Amino acid sequence: MTLNTPDTPDRRTRTRTEDLRLQLADEIVRGELPPGTALDETGIAVRFGVSRTPVREALRQLAASGLVEIRPHRGAVVAELSLERLHEMFVAMAELEAVCAGLAAVNMSAAERRNLGDIHDLLRDLVRAGDPQRYHEINESFHAAIYFGAHNGYLADLTLSTRVRLQPFRRAQFRTLGRLARSFEEHDVVVQAIHRGDRDGAAQAMRDHIGTVESAFESYVEKGWLSNY
Secondary structure, three states: OOOOOOOOOOOOOOOHHHHHHHHHHHHHHOOOOOOOOEEOHHHHHHHHOOOHHHHHHHHHHHHHHOOEEEEOOOEEEEOOOOHHHHHHHHHHHHHHHHHHHHHHHHHOOHHHHHHHHHHHHHHHHHHHHOOHHHHHHHHHHHHHHHHHHOOOHHHHHHHHHHHHHHHHHHHHHHHOOOHHHHHHHHHHHHHHHHHHOOHHHHHHHHHHHHHHHHHHHHHHHHHHHOOOO
16 A cells, blocks of 8 residues: 655654654653753754754754744744643634645545545554554644645645644644544544535534644643643
């Protein structure tokens, strides 16, 4: 089975930059690096045993996602981001993804629908394997397939840019017990609606899914794993 998953970083080919970005993002989301913390390139390079080049690129990517601010004459610091702001972002994300899913239900080609089904099947296997990291990676491709299946380039770009900003927080949900299986079940409702050509059903299923993602993240916060935001 060959999947069209251009946006998924395979763990075998993932770069040092990607590894650094994921590690630092996790530490920020968990509150281990609280807002305002200086992120010294040299110190990070020494800590991870790499040159400053991948560190600099990882910080640039984190800045693009909103987790880090790069300030003149001060360097990179962990950004201030309130839970209220995160809620606003999740609301926007839910509506953007709902529009994408609705359009995908009526615009996806047969080949695109098959590819979405193949990605969905792979996610089922990863739930059974209990592999949250790989599930997160393939989950990115699942959502991207729907964005591009909407056949609206501007909407896809806008949705992807919003997703990038929320990605570390969405990833955190998979640390909640049982979340992989529930995520797959929510996806299944979306996929079935798309395969039926049910525009309204697909949109509502996706809106509900993103709402549940936010609730899972809030549960993660309430357990004290993100005490500094």
